[in-house]
Amino acid sequence: MTFEVPAHSANGKPASRIRQKNEQAIIAAAEDEFARHGFKGTSMNTIALNAGLPKANLHYYFTNKLGLYMAVLSNIIELWDSTFNHLSATDDPAIALTHYIRAKMEFSRNQPKASRIFAMEVISGGECLNEHFNQDYRTWFKGRAGVFEAWIAAGKMDPIDPTGLIFLIWSSTQHYADFASQISNVTGRSAMSKKDFENAASNLTHIILKGCGLNPPA
Numbered sequence: 001m002t003f004e005v006p007a008h009s010a011n012g013k014p015a016s017r018i019r020q021k022n023e024q025a026i027i028a029a030a031e032d033e034f035a036r037h038g039f040k041g042t043s044m045n046t047i048a049l050n051a052g053l054p055k056a057n058l059h060y061y062f063t064n065k066l067g068l069y070m071a072v073l074s075n076i077i078e079l080w081d082s083t084f085n086h087l088s089a090t091d092d093p094a095i096a097l098t099h100y101i102r103a104k105m106e107f108s109r110n111q112p113k114a115s116r117i118f119a120m121e122v123i124s125g126g127e128c129l130n131e132h133f134n135q136d137y138r139t140w141f142k143g144r145a146g147v148f149e150a151w152i153a154a155g156k157m158d159p160i161d162p163t164g165l166i167f168l169i170w171s172s173t174q175h176y177a178d179f180a181s182q183i184s185n186v187t188g189r190s191a192m193s194k195k196d197f198e199n200a201a202s203n204l205t206h207i208i209l210k211g212c213g214l215n216p217p218a
Contacts, residue, residue, distance in 0.1 A: 022061060023061055026053065026058060027068075027071060027072060027075065029048075029050035030042075030047050030069070030071075030072050031113040031114050033050065034072060035113035039069055039121075039128075042065065044058055044068070072114060072117055073114075073121065075114060076111055076114035076115060076118055079107055079111065080104070081140075083099075083100055083103040087100075088147065089146075089150035089154070092156075093148075093157045094217050097208065097209060097212070098205050098217055100169065101169060101201060101208065102205070104170070104174070105204070108174055109177075109192075112180060115174050115178055116178050119174065119178040141166075144162075145163055145166065148160075148162035148165060149162055157213050158212055158213030158214075160211070160212055172204055173204065176197065176200060180192070
């Protein structure tokens with residue numbers, strides 16, 4: 001489930017390598033600024049400077065700050081949702097949940113800034129996401145919850161609230177991106193290593209699967 005961001009190509013043709021490179025540089029610079037200063041505290045001029053592009057070039061790819069902000073949000077939401085799209089009632093729930101938890105932890109490790117931007121947007125009221133959280137999204141979400149209900153009905157896992165479980169997975173995995181500074185202060189580490197993320201993923205998988213009456217796969 002995704003929401004639409006206007007295409008940046010005026011003629012509808014696939015973006016050239018230069019265009020893709022510039023857009024990636026702009027998105028990366030925008031993530032850094034939005035994560036640091038929020039939407040209101042970020043300027044297109046600063047993003048252009050950090051991307052190493054003239055401001056006029058920035059407006060060529062993204063006509064305004066809101067469009068760029070929505071593109072940043074779109075990127076992370078598409079990544080998150082893509083790993084949940086193919087969940088099926090025929091899947092082994094232990095394997096499917098393990099895969100999903102580990103995928104979400106990888107996103108927290110590799111895209112922490114985008115995750116923080118999403119969190120700040122939701123905490124501030126989520127006005128820019130109103131269009132995303134529409135009836136289509138709710139239908140998509142009910143479909144994901146329906147898979148858990150099918151697993152429960154088939155006796156594959158303990159009877160739990162699917163909605164609560166999904167929110168638990170989202171919040172616990174995204175915590176490692178959104179509250180990285182808290183984790184650093186508490187643990188005394190400057191940053192979590194790849195091994196730290198792997199250990200955290202294993203810990204979350206064990207706790208969540210056991211709470212569902214499942215055994216973590218070997």
